[in-house]
């Protein structure tokens with residue numbers, strides 16, 4: 001929905017530099033009502049062509065250049081007289097976190113390149129940085145609750161589940177105490193205090209999780225003849241799927257410490273067996289230790305999930321493709337099992353318009369989502385219905401970018417708006433009567449002084 005009133009609009013631009021790709025979001029809101037809830041709208045999005053900025057580690061200049069078309073689109077969408085006041089922020093997520101771990105100098109060059117590029121446009125450049133996993137989780141939570149207009153009402157809030165390619169976040173208001181400081185975030189918004197649980201699992205986005213799980217399968221394969229391609233028989237890929245890949249393309253990530261991993265060529269063969277697939281995925285979650293009263297996995301504290309949740313980004317893309325956004329947990333498992341066992345040939349024929357890389361991975365991704373939510377976060381068949389797989393709320397995408405901008409532009413005040421003590425009408429009447437009283441008092445003082453001066457003059461005469 002465009003804002004059509006005559007009042008001036010204000011704009012803001014946020015670039016979401018994700019591990020797989022970059023999106024540019026343009027937001028718009030009316031100038032006079034900056035502080036009201038639910039007022040900021042997403043005006044436009046642009047998907048940058050090519051891969052995420054971290055993929056330019058060997059050619060940093062390319063990262064900045066890749067943004068050009070979308071930034072020109074932003075220039076055209078935003079009225080020229082507003083350009084110089086429009087803030088531009090770039091936030092990079094897990095792809096850049098991983099690059100920084102692997103090669104800090106390269107990650108700095110990539111950030112310098114996007115910074116240099118963003119400064120060439122007529123907007124007000126406000127910085128390009130890697131945001132923390134905590135920020136990513138917390139701002140995603142703010143976005144979905146701002147868009148659902150939950151923030152200045154006494155109603156419950158919506159938990160946020162974000163699945164990316166390289167990391168995944170869970171954020172919600174828990175019923176029980178948060179036992180670990182790393183997982184706790186406090187906000188005061190519109191006069192209400194929020195005590196949030198949040199965690200971001202680096203390497204547990206769906207692309208990195210696939211690498212983890214393939215790596216584990218290969219580690220258990222003993223290779224006799226090193227000259228032959230290694231066969232990776234994978235229950236998470238469709239029967240009839242058979243592609244050769246280089247070990248380097250699969251295992252070039254700091255998420256895997258490749259001690260026993262092979263080099264050379266891998267022959268990736270699909271088996272299409274859902275329950276074996278789930279068994280193999282379970283192995284990527286370490287549930288053997290927990291120093292708290294409760295953990296999700298890898299020793300991370302997590303209170304019991306509580307209330308309703310919005311699951312967005314790849315949670316939505318995958319479940320929407322699989323048509324599994326409104327089934328029960330049992331129904332979801334059954335349909336997914338059937339989908340995974342469908343021959344690869346049939347899948348390709350049925351969806352000729354979908355990129356084969358995405359298409360080949362939906363069985364793995366769907367099973368990963370289910371396992372993460374049920375075994376990882378402890379959702380059950382009873383509260384499965386509390387998860388809504390969503391892309392947008394109203395016209396705006398669910399994701400961390402809107403919350404990030406609302407925070408940096410101070411658009412959500414900590415205290416509720418200054419409201420008169422009485423309702424509007426009463427307040428005005430009160431002010432009128434008060435002014436009248438002051439006037440009457442002034443008049444009385446004036447009359448008193450005139451009388452007393454006259455009396456004094458008479459006395460002298």
Ligand SMILES: Nc1ncnc2c1ncn2[C@@H]1O[C@H](COP(=O)(O)OP(=O)(O)O)[C@@H](O)[C@H]1O
Nearest residue numbers: 018019020021093094164165166167205314317
């Ligand atoms: N249509 C789609 N179908 C399946 N997966 C998709 C689709 N569009 C985007 N994705 C996936 O969503 C994920 C988005 O992650 P991204 O935001 O780039 O990474 P991160 O948040 O970890 O930095 C990637 O795994 C990408 O492949």
Ligand SMILES: [Ca+2]
Nearest residue numbers: 018093164313
């Ligand atoms: Ca993301």
